[in-house]
Amino acid sequence: MTSEELAKAVETTVKAVKSRILTVGKEQYDKGDEQLFEQMTINELLNYAVEECDDQIAYAVMTRIRLVRLQRKLKKAFTV
Numbered sequence: 001m002t003s004e005e006l007a008k009a010v011e012t013t014v015k016a017v018k019s020r021i022l023t024v025g026k027e028q029y030d031k032g033d034e035q036l037f038e039q040m041t042i043n044e045l046l047n048y049a050v051e052e053c054d055d056q057i058a059y060a061v062m063t064r065i066r067l068v069r070l071q072r073k074l075k076k077a078f079t080v
Helices: 003-022 024-029 042-078
Strands: none
Touching: 003 024
């Protein structure tokens, strides 16, 4: 992968994040001239951030499980 290809992959990811902010994120967090996080107390924001960290851990484990399963299938498929 070239640096240009990597930069394009990053750009594609940022565009996906932007799309999410303007669709489901807008429905959930847009409060007119503010975003929900701007209205949260520091304690609410910290609790929310901790919950998001927990979600990231769960998603990482789910992804790891799928990758290990894929790895096993590929190893089996390409082992003679």
